[in-house]
Amino acid sequence: MGELSYFTSRFLKEAFKRPFEFKELLKQCYNMGNRSLLLVGITGFIIGLVLTLQTRPTLTEFGAVSWMPSMVGISIVREIGPIITALVCAGRIGSGIGAELGSMRVTEQIDAMEVSGTNPFKYLVVTRVLAVTLMLPLLVILGDAIALFGSYLVEHVKGNVSFMLFFNQVFDSLEFGDIVPATVKSFFFGLAIGIVGCFKGYYCKKGTAGVGKAANSAVVFTSLLLFVIDFIAVFVTDIFYDL
Amino acid sequence: MKHSNAQKLRLGTFVIISTIIFIIAVYLIGQRQNMFNKTFTISAYFQNVNGLQKGNNVRYSGIDIGTVKDITMINDSTIKVDMNIQEKIIAHIKKNGIATIGSDGLVGNMIVNIVPGKGHSEMISNGDVIESYSKIGADDILSTLSVSSENAAILTADLLKITNAMTEGKGTLGVLLNDTIMAKELRQSVTNLKTASYGATKSITDLNDIIYSLKTNDNTVLGMLINDSISGKKLKSIVNNLESSSVEIEKAVGNINTIVDDFNSSEGAFNYIVKDSSLVNNLKSTLKNINEGTDKFNQNMEALKHNFLTRGYFRKLERQEKKEANNKKD
Numbered sequence: 001m002g003e004l005s006y007f008t009s010r011f012l013k014e015a016f017k018r019p020f021e022f023k024e025l026l027k028q029c030y031n032m033g034n035r036s037l038l039l040v041g042i043t044g045f046i047i048g049l050v051l052t053l054q055t056r057p058t059l060t061e062f063g064a065v066s067w068m069p070s071m072v073g074i075s076i077v078r079e080i081g082p083i084i085t086a087l088v089c090a091g092r093i094g095s096g097i098g099a100e101l102g103s104m105r106v107t108e109q110i111d112a113m114e115v116s117g118t119n120p121f122k123y124l125v126v127t128r129v130l131a132v133t134l135m136l137p138l139l140v141i142l143g144d145a146i147a148l149f150g151s152y153l154v155e156h157v158k159g160n161v162s163f164m165l166f167f168n169q170v171f172d173s174l175e176f177g178d179i180v181p182a183t184v185k186s187f188f189f190g191l192a193i194g195i196v197g198c199f200k201g202y203y204c205k206k207g208t209a210g211v212g213k214a215a216n217s218a219v220v221f222t223s224l225l226l227f228v229i230d231f232i233a234v235f236v237t238d239i240f241y242d243l
Numbered sequence: 244m245k246h247s248n249a250q251k252l253r254l255g256t257f258v259i260i261s262t263i264i265f266i267i268a269v270y271l272i273g274q275r276q277n278m279f280n281k282t283f284t285i286s287a288y289f290q291n292v293n294g295l296q297k298g299n300n301v302r303y304s305g306i307d308i309g310t311v312k313d314i315t316m317i318n319d320s321t322i323k324v325d326m327n328i329q330e331k332i333i334a335h336i337k338k339n340g341i342a343t344i345g346s347d348g349l350v351g352n353m354i355v356n357i358v359p360g361k362g363h364s365e366m367i368s369n370g371d372v373i374e375s376y377s378k379i380g381a382d383d384i385l386s387t388l389s390v391s392s393e394n395a396a397i398l399t400a401d402l403l404k405i406t407n408a409m410t411e412g413k414g415t416l417g418v419l420l421n422d423t424i425m426a427k428e429l430r431q432s433v434t435n436l437k438t439a440s441y442g443a444t445k446s447i448t449d450l451n452d453i454i455y456s457l458k459t460n461d462n463t464v465l466g467m468l469i470n471d472s473i474s475g476k477k478l479k480s481i482v483n484n485l486e487s488s489s490v491e492i493e494k495a496v497g498n499i500n501t502i503v504d505d506f507n508s509s510e511g512a513f514n515y516i517v518k519d520s521s522l523v524n525n526l527k528s529t530l531k532n533i534n535e536g537t538d539k540f541n542q543n544m545e546a547l548k549h550n551f552l553t554r555g556y557f558r559k560l561e562r563q564e565k566k567e568a569n570n571k572k573d
Contacts, residue, residue, distance in 0.1 A: 029254055030251070142261050171272055
């Protein structure tokens, strides 16, 4: 934990120090953002469909099926969208970073960079962590939108609800207390994925087994950390927004 | 290089689309909370806000027109609710509007409903205070329900007693339920009633036919009276004449009565003739004497015809009569 805290503070120091590795940052943004789009989109769409299909019979039983858009909107924007997207990204990006940096450490590429005078932390860690921190909120927004569209499709087919009515009800039920904390939370999710992935890879033990272990522990630890951050975020939101 | 540029383009597109979606979402949420509209503030005082919160909707005649801006406790029984209202609605809300706190559906959020007041009033302006009306809260409803349920329990207990008594055959209703003879008689009565109703129905049908034929057939007196307006007018005039005649007849009868009374009461000749029985006897004897007198007179006349002094005169009269008779024949 102590090492991770030190690693995080070092990232924060290095992130605002010149020179900035913009090219590498953009490359990482593309790798982490655009290449995760399909995965996040499919996951979000299925989550929207399944959530609506599962909830619909219960709401119908209570005669509250007209509350479906509000319920789905709040649950996706507040919680399900950010956490599912973050978990998917933890699996894809976190493990990727852990494995990539781990193999670089094992093959002594990081040591070589240090010897050649390049700051490997700035080039490898800061760019990756920044990229995932910036990309995850955008992925969450797109994931939310696709999940809501999936929910709308079910409502349209089952309940003949129009597009306008569905999204009117969704935005009627949403408040800034839902969308702002969810977006802020997503930044922290991204930061956690990046920091843990980089930390596990950067300090990978020698040997090929270490790479696999680094990738695996990056995903496991990130997933756990995501729920901890989520709990803290909800707790803080509850204080400020009085949910 | 080309590969890098395509990547940048894709990345840019992704970032822009995500940002636009986020901005649209923020705008739509903000618009619903009147963050981008010009608003004005009005207030209302309530005794109980029933869980109303900042940000809850304000509705005017069922349309969302604003949100609750602030809720302040003024004293132990007064709560001030400030509301942000869209400026474009200002023309429609009058100063006599009434604010009530209600619920958006059975389990929905609390809302402030503003309903238009009765009569004409001035347009509302920024900072105005409108009247409020506290609806019955859920607690009041529950307490009323509690009293109702107690009453219902008493009623059901009484009902149970009644039904027990009825099943045991006590009281009129019990006898009605348990007495089989009465049931048979009732059944018979119902059968009779049924028969009577059939008969009544038939009679009514016949009566309807008769009435219909009377209405439609102008040849009958009633049909003519009903359908012929000219005959109706005539009949009306006849009735009027009859009415006036009856008045005249009544007058005449009155006069006759008066005359008769006068006759009866006075001592005139008529009264004497009518009432005096001795006069009748006298008259009878007189008439008898007259008859006898005329017989004797006839005998005298016959004697005169044969007397030589007057015989010539009578023959002359006979000749004249014969002559007139011959003239008539010619």
